[in-house]
Amino acid sequence: xxxxxxxxxxxxxxxxxxxxxxxxxxxxxxxxxxxxxxxxxxxxxxxxxxxxxxxxxxxxxxxxxxxxxxxxxxxxxxxxxxxxxxxxxxxxxxxxxxxxxxxxxxxxxxxxxxxxxxxxxxxxxxxxxxxxxxxxxxxxxxxxxxxxxxxxxxxxxxxxxxxxxxxxxxxxxxxxxxxxxxxxxxxxxxxxxxxxxxxxxxxxxxxxxxxxxxxxxxxxxxxxxxxxxxxxxxxxxxxxxxxxxxxxxxxxxxxxxxxxxxxxxxxxxxxxxxxxxxxxxxxxxxxxxxxxxxxxxxxxxxxxxxxxxxxxxxxxx
Amino acid sequence: xxxxxxxxxxxxxxxxxxxxxxxxxxxxxxxxxxxxxxxxxxxxxxxxxxxxxxxxxxxxxxxxxxxxxxxxxxxxxxxxxxxxxxxxxxxxxxxxxxxxxxxxxxxxxxxxxxxxxxxxxxxxxxxxxxxxxxxxxxxxxxxxxxxxxxxxxxxxxxxxxxxxxxxxxxxxxxxxxxxxxxxxxxxxxxxxxxxxxxxxxxxxxxxxxxxxxxxxxxxxxxxxxxxxxxxxxxxxxxxxxxxxxxxxxxxxxxxxxxxxxxxxxxxxxxxxxxxxxxxxxxxxxxxxxxxxxxxxxxxxxxxxxxxxxxxxxxxxxxxxxxxxxxxxxxxxxxxxxxxxxxxxxxxxxxxxxxxxxxxxxxxxxxxxxxxxxxxxxxxxxxxxxxxxxxxxxxxxxxxxxxxxxxxxxxxxxxxxxxxxxxxxxxxxxxxxxxxxxxxxxxxxxxxxxxxxxxxxxxxxxxxxxxxxxxxxxxxxxxxxxxxxxxxxxxxxxxxxxxxxxxxxxxxxxxxxxxxxxxxxxxxxxxxxxxxxxxxxxxxxxxxxxxxxxxxxxxxxxxxxxxxxxxxxxxxxxxxxxxxxxxxxxxxxxxxxxxxxxxxxxxxxxxxxxxxxxxxxxxxxxxxxxxxxx
Numbered sequence: 001x002x003x004x005x006x007x008x009x010x011x012x013x014x015x016x017x018x019x020x021x022x023x024x025x026x027x028x029x030x031x032x033x034x035x036x037x038x039x040x041x042x043x044x045x046x047x048x049x050x051x052x053x054x055x056x057x058x059x060x061x062x063x064x065x066x067x068x069x070x071x072x073x074x075x076x077x078x079x080x081x082x083x084x085x086x087x088x089x090x091x092x093x094x095x096x097x098x099x100x101x102x103x104x105x106x107x108x109x110x111x112x113x114x115x116x117x118x119x120x121x122x123x124x125x126x127x128x129x130x131x132x133x134x135x136x137x138x139x140x141x142x143x144x145x146x147x148x149x150x151x152x153x154x155x156x157x158x159x160x161x162x163x164x165x166x167x168x169x170x171x172x173x174x175x176x177x178x179x180x181x182x183x184x185x186x187x188x189x190x191x192x193x194x195x196x197x198x199x200x201x202x203x204x205x206x207x208x209x210x211x212x213x214x215x216x217x218x219x220x221x222x223x224x225x226x227x228x229x230x231x232x233x234x235x236x237x238x239x240x241x242x243x244x245x246x247x248x249x250x251x252x253x254x255x256x257x258x259x260x261x262x263x264x265x266x267x268x269x270x271x272x273x274x275x276x277x278x279x280x281x282x283x284x285x286x287x288x289x290x291x292x293x294x295x296x297x298x299x300x301x302x303x304x305x306x307x308x309x310x311x312x313x314x315x316x317x
Numbered sequence: 318x319x320x321x322x323x324x325x326x327x328x329x330x331x332x333x334x335x336x337x338x339x340x341x342x343x344x345x346x347x348x349x350x351x352x353x354x355x356x357x358x359x360x361x362x363x364x365x366x367x368x369x370x371x372x373x374x375x376x377x378x379x380x381x382x383x384x385x386x387x388x389x390x391x392x393x394x395x396x397x398x399x400x401x402x403x404x405x406x407x408x409x410x411x412x413x414x415x416x417x418x419x420x421x422x423x424x425x426x427x428x429x430x431x432x433x434x435x436x437x438x439x440x441x442x443x444x445x446x447x448x449x450x451x452x453x454x455x456x457x458x459x460x461x462x463x464x465x466x467x468x469x470x471x472x473x474x475x476x477x478x479x480x481x482x483x484x485x486x487x488x489x490x491x492x493x494x495x496x497x498x499x500x501x502x503x504x505x506x507x508x509x510x511x512x513x514x515x516x517x518x519x520x521x522x523x524x525x526x527x528x529x530x531x532x533x534x535x536x537x538x539x540x541x542x543x544x545x546x547x548x549x550x551x552x553x554x555x556x557x558x559x560x561x562x563x564x565x566x567x568x569x570x571x572x573x574x575x576x577x578x579x580x581x582x583x584x585x586x587x588x589x590x591x592x593x594x595x596x597x598x599x600x601x602x603x604x605x606x607x608x609x610x611x612x613x614x615x616x617x618x619x620x621x622x623x624x625x626x627x628x629x630x631x632x633x634x635x636x637x638x639x640x641x642x643x644x645x646x647x648x649x650x651x652x653x654x655x656x657x658x659x660x661x662x663x664x665x666x667x668x669x670x671x672x673x674x675x676x677x678x679x680x681x682x683x684x685x686x687x688x689x690x691x692x693x694x695x696x697x698x699x700x701x702x703x704x705x706x707x708x709x710x711x712x713x714x715x716x717x718x719x720x721x722x723x724x725x726x727x728x729x730x731x732x733x734x735x736x737x738x739x740x741x742x743x744x745x746x747x748x749x750x751x752x753x754x755x756x757x758x759x760x761x762x763x764x765x766x767x768x769x770x771x772x773x774x775x776x777x778x779x780x781x782x783x784x785x786x787x788x789x790x791x792x793x794x795x796x797x798x799x800x801x802x803x804x805x806x807x808x809x810x811x812x813x814x815x816x817x818x819x820x821x822x823x824x825x826x827x828x829x830x831x832x833x834x835x836x837x838x839x840x841x842x843x844x845x846x847x848x849x850x851x852x853x854x855x856x857x858x859x860x861x862x863x864x865x866x867x868x869x870x871x872x873x874x875x876x877x878x879x880x881x882x883x884x885x886x887x888x889x890x891x892x893x894x895x896x897x898x899x900x901x902x903x904x905x906x907x908x909x910x911x912x913x914x915x916x917x918x919x920x921x922x923x924x925x926x927x928x929x930x931x932x933x934x935x936x937x938x939x940x941x942x943x944x945x946x
Contacts (some may be wrong), residue, residue: 024781025792054776057623069781070793075773076781077622079615080641086612090619090627091773093605094576098623098773119608292603299601305738307599308571311592312735315558317366
């Protein structure tokens with residue numbers, strides 16, 4: 001833009017990527033949809049990291065949020081309903097050089113893909129998982145989702161969602177080998193940015209639940225939170241998500257929480273009177289599946305043939 | 318008096334000369350967990366190493382530990398050994414060793430035996446403390462005799478207890494010793510095979526098993542009158558491997574240079590990954606055991622999208638679960654090898670038993686039009702080579718390739734030529750060079766539908782794969798023309814492949830009264846039956862296409878040279894004459910229906926779903942009846 005090759009930086013880049021390099025087709029979500037904010041933030045984080053777009057893969061399932069890959073300038077994989085996580089794990093399995101992002105929703109991840117959710121957390125493949133949780137099925141037009149608040153009127157439950165809403169935080173925290181659990185809201189850009197940035201830096205599966213506005217089908221899910229931020233609890237800690245003064249001013253309810261403390265994280269997540277935002281849990285040392293799945297990548301043709309011949313020997317007569 | 322020979326064998330002074338025979342079928346049947354299969358596998362391996370023709374097949378109960386002494390619990394193995402090459406499990410057994418009398422009942426009911434089949438039967442049950450067991454045993458022995466079986470009672474338990482405290486563990490080696498004497502097997506080869514089997518367990522275990530083996534060998538030498546020799550007449554086979562079809566698939570995966578096998582445990586497919594699980598990484602690959610069938614195929618598709626060659630191995634119920642992802646692989650043109658080791662269906666069906674029931678569901682079991690390549694290996698050797706072929710086809714034709722094997726190939730064990738490995742079989746390293754931005758991600762050739770694909774990491778090739786209808790730049794497009802033309806492109810890939818195929822080879826004369834068409838594991842049995850019919854003056858031939866989709870060319874022309882055409886398959890079909898079954902209501906066997914639609918020839922069929930491999934004798938009598946009619 002304006003003939004400038006780079007931002008104001010003294011560093012010399014061999015290739016410099018602008019925000020535009022990470023952007024794809026024009027996003028077509030409803031006006032006021034929270035997904036726009038997340039998309040822009042992902043572009044920003046990638047831009048800051050200056051990762052080559054061709055080395056980045058955005059994987060998704062099916063749903064409103066799963067349109068995200070189409071709005072990226074990177075490689076993308078717009079998969080099937082519920083299957084984003086195994087697709088993404090497969091992409092990364094033999095290509096540790098790729099930067100993998102997953103965009104999924106509450107229906108995609110917590111309902112039809114719930115089995116994969118549990119196991120993806122356990123595999124702990126190095127990737128970012130952004131769950132766009134608007135507590136409703138949007139693309140299919142207003143059906144109850146696992147996180148729909150009790151009583152929310154939907155097309156499948158006109159008299160109100162009958163079950164207590166699922167708590168994705170306690171579920172995720174309860175999975176063996178969980179390594180990164182954060183929660184944020186789409187309408188606070190600085191906190192959203194810092195959360196996704198931190199998630200991207202973590203080596204392992206970074207699970208980020210984004211409470212996301214759907215002004216068309218579930219306005220009552222986010223509006224009360226936007227209007228009364230005291231219903232939320234900002235988690236602060238030097239190892240947590242950085243929160244500047246603007247964030248702290250909005251979220252007056254705060255709690256110092258060490259993300260290494262799992263028991264405390266679980267008790268914060270369980271307390272549904274206050275919705276926590278910030279980093280609930282972080283274990284940078286949890287084993288990542290990539291270390292296992294990338295075995296043998298360096299084998300040469302000669303080594304491969306020798307290995308098959310050794311295998312033959314076991315059955316030779 | 319007995320004396321030790323140099324090889325450690327003991328022979329009676331009255332050593333009988335062995336009678337020369339061409340072939341025999343032997344079964345070892347026991348309760349589950351008594352090691353009959355290990356015994357038979359070792360016997361088969363030793364015979365293979367002696368250059369005999371061998372086919373072994375396991376007799377598997379569906380439960381891991383069914384109740385002892387129950388007909389349903391029959392677990393064991395059949396070994397068909399011959400002077401010449403053997404291609405199938407054959408018909409009735411000549412000799413069977415049974416660890417108890419009850420397990421024999423299910424085999425008798427299955428028609429596994431004939432008048433004159435020799436039964437070497439554990440006799441400890443005749444003195445069992447429980448009267449009911451003693452009575453069962455006596456009644457069974459009587460009943461077997463009435464069936465024409467020749468029963469010899471053998472004190473296996475008593476003999477084994479001279480060497481070990483628990484005869485349940487080790488009786489199989491005693492039996493192996495008996496069989497090796499009865500069939501004049503090479504002792505050194507047998508001892509070496511046992512040592513190899515127990516190598517991981519240490520010398521003490523090897524010694525104990527050698528002693529049990531020797532004891533069985535000596536017992537047969539001095540107590541059993543049968544002594545046969547089956548000389549190998551195949552000549553020098555050259556370097557040879559002895560494996561079952563599943564192991565051949567696993568070795569094929571390695572030899573194809575695959576990066577990934579992504580699977581979920583399912584009978585009878587899983588063992589394809591068992592042998593290579595520990596060594597695949599040495600050949601540059603990784604086995605991912607996914608959380609479910611869907612995740613297994615999704616993981617493979619993800620890896621393939623990223624340029625890595627991937628494979629998933631499953632069976633019918635797994636295929637059903639994977640269907641949606643496989644449709645995506647067709648729609649988004651992602652190379653993938655899918656091995657379906659077919660078992661009995663529908664639903665959970667017959668998990669351990671054979672059926673060729675997945676042909677139509679593989680071909681058509683997806684929403685919309687989903688053209689795909691389907692190949693069916695007909696031998697254990699082809700199980701190996703077809704995986705390599707499938708990988709190449711998947712990449713060249715940019716889509717999933719289905720390899721349909723079955724439980725018969727999976728568990729049958731046969732010697733086959735050791736392949737000379739080639740670098741050409743290995744997957745090429747992925748291209749990470751820059752992609753010309755002017756070339757779309759689906760640069761379809763108008764005639765062939767073929768295209769090159771960009772791989773993540775290639776600068777300039779960035780595209781978003783989608784299962785939605787899409788343009789050549791992979792942009793979502795719901796318009797009529799895009800959907801129509803992209804369907805055409807995907808379909809034309811099959812026509813393009815068909816151009817490169819040859820018509821099937823005809824087994825027998827080029828024309829005649831009857832042409833039998835088979836596919837998959839039935840080749841050996843069909844050809845054996847056809848050969849016997851031809852020897853008896855019938856004008857019968859057979860073909861065995863390996864490419865099912867696209868179909869090998871020239872079918873209609875070949876059919877025109879025969880008065881009648883029929884398929885022989887292991888899947889369900891109605892039989893004319895059955896209640897309510899008329900020409901109008903009759904449902905045909907799967908390949909038969911396909912061939913009828915393709916060729917407009919009145920292709921008949923004979924198919925059964927007994928759960929066991931096709932037997933040459935059954936085919937023979939069915940075909941002979943039709944030829945006489």
